[in-house]
Amino acid sequence: MEHIFKQGKEENGPTLLLLHGTGGNERDLLPLAEMIAPDHSILGVRGNVSEHGMPRFFRRLAEGVFDEEDLVFRTKELKEFIDECADKYGFDRTNVLAIGYSNGANIAASMLYHYSDAIHGAILFHAMVPIRSVEMADLNGTPIFIGAGETDPLIPAQETKELAADLEKSGAKVTEFWTKGGHQLTRDEVDQAAEWFKKNYKN
């Protein structure tokens, strides 16, 4: 997969896996990583699917309606790509924190639903319930931050609550942060995610 890896100065703590929204690329979330966890190593990845030239992490049939077969395939593909990168760049495969926005948050959520060891923490900005037909993986204490907008036209509040409940039931430690905004990422959410990161990873 197209990607960028940058070795951070910080030798302990998680490598940040950056997953962009529809139409983005492997560099899009670099400024977010800088705001949330400066000095950590980062792996920014570009989605392998193209929707009219816009990179995505999996196919969709319509807005908000996912091609589940492709989602399952791409989720495994991304997990295995992280395995390869850990070998190649020498980062700790057992400590990867995903930061995803929209489509990128959805594939991060899909990794959490399917696997207990694909990622070890997640910051999900404007994520949906990725799939409803799987038995959830055991998430045993995985720290997860969910940022959501009360008036997000793509994601009803009820769906965010379902996502949080699914993850919690599987053992994850979920923190929700709500803004009055829509689907766009707000500065508030990023600041809260940075606070959450400090609390969970810098003690």
Ligand code: MLT
């Ligand atoms: C998705 O397809 O993953 C969601 O609808 C969000 C997006 O448009 O990227």
